[in-house]
Amino acid sequence: MKKLLLLAALGLAPLASHAQRSTMTEITSVPASDAAKAGLAEIDKHHLLLGPQPKEYFEGKTKTELTKIRAQEELAVRDSSVKFYEENPKDPLRWEAVLHLIMIQPSFIKDIKPGFEDAKGTDYKDFLVIDEEAKAAWDKKLATYEAALRAADDAPWEVKEKLASLDLSKKMMAGRKDGSFTDAAVGEAAADLATRFPKGKAALGLYMQLFQKSGKKGTPDARGFWEPLAKSPNEAVKTRAEAELRVAAVQSEPMDLKFTAVDGREVDLAKLRGKVVLVDFWATWCGPCIAELPNVKKAYDTYHDKGFEVIGISLDKAEDKQKLIDFAKAKNMPWPQYFDGKHWENEIARKYAISGIPAMFLLDQNGIVVTTNARGEKLETEIKRLLKL
Known part of the structure; x- marks a missing residue:
């Protein structure tokens, strides 16, 4: 536990699972040249190593080694960002590099004193030898880059928005400590x-x-x-x-939903009035959704003959259509599934503000949503209440 706390303080907390990600701002307002793509990818490569890593990344490494690696990658982000900025003086995407300079402040650790491995809490700082001269020189240089970005008239709006967000985050952190924000x-x-x-x-x-x-x-x-x-x-x-x-x-008026299911069945909520209906937003790639499945199946098997129906809204990707069909068959899920292959852009999910799954809308016999979180024991409790069982 002590090791995890120290790693977290150093920005090296492990992830339970790890997926490929990016630290880059999504910029679509200006085109990216091959040089920009390569330069920004190099920055991203180093920046990613400063974020959460899979557990295996930490295996066989001491806290001292991990800290030195982080210090090296901080400098690598700085150097690759400066390189891209300086070599591309007319490319609007150079301001993305400056964002990385602002977000990643090198620690300038030049040595680590004995005893660091056993350091507790914030005491670890006492064992770090900082190159104060190099830090001061960089802080001065960074100020010129930041000032240039703030004055730039060719910076993509996405970069300007990110900068504004960073400014706001600092104000919020400071303000929430003293209650002023x-x-x-x-x-x-x-x-x-x-x-x-x-x-x-x-x-x-x-x-x-x-x-x-x-x-x-x-x-x-x-x-x-x-x-x-x-x-x-x-x-x-x-x-x-x-x-x-x-x-x-839909919590005061009947929910309207009509579509052709992935297996060809026609689905119309209006024709299911008089029944209790669960509209289940899920996906085969969603671990919590799969964990919830036995509960949904149990409810379906127990109460279907008494007036309970399930409608699945799959957020699976286009290439996973057959996977969805096979999964539903293998798991004995007889209810219809809506599928458009648009993942998080799923038409019905977007229509009803779904930003996380599983999301489970339970409708009463009039088609009114009584809860948007019909999970766990709550599902059966509500079904029984609505069916008056």
């Missing part, structure tokens, strides 16, 4: 980002934080939270607000 301030910051970056997603992230914290999710008050945002100048916020309002609507 309130939820109202977060809302104001979100509105500002929404206006300045109408195609960005940073504003939506802030609104989602506020929504989760508000306790309004799944309640009638959710409508009041999202209605003003349905008029937002930001595309992502507006789309999400409209979807959340549809979720709110």
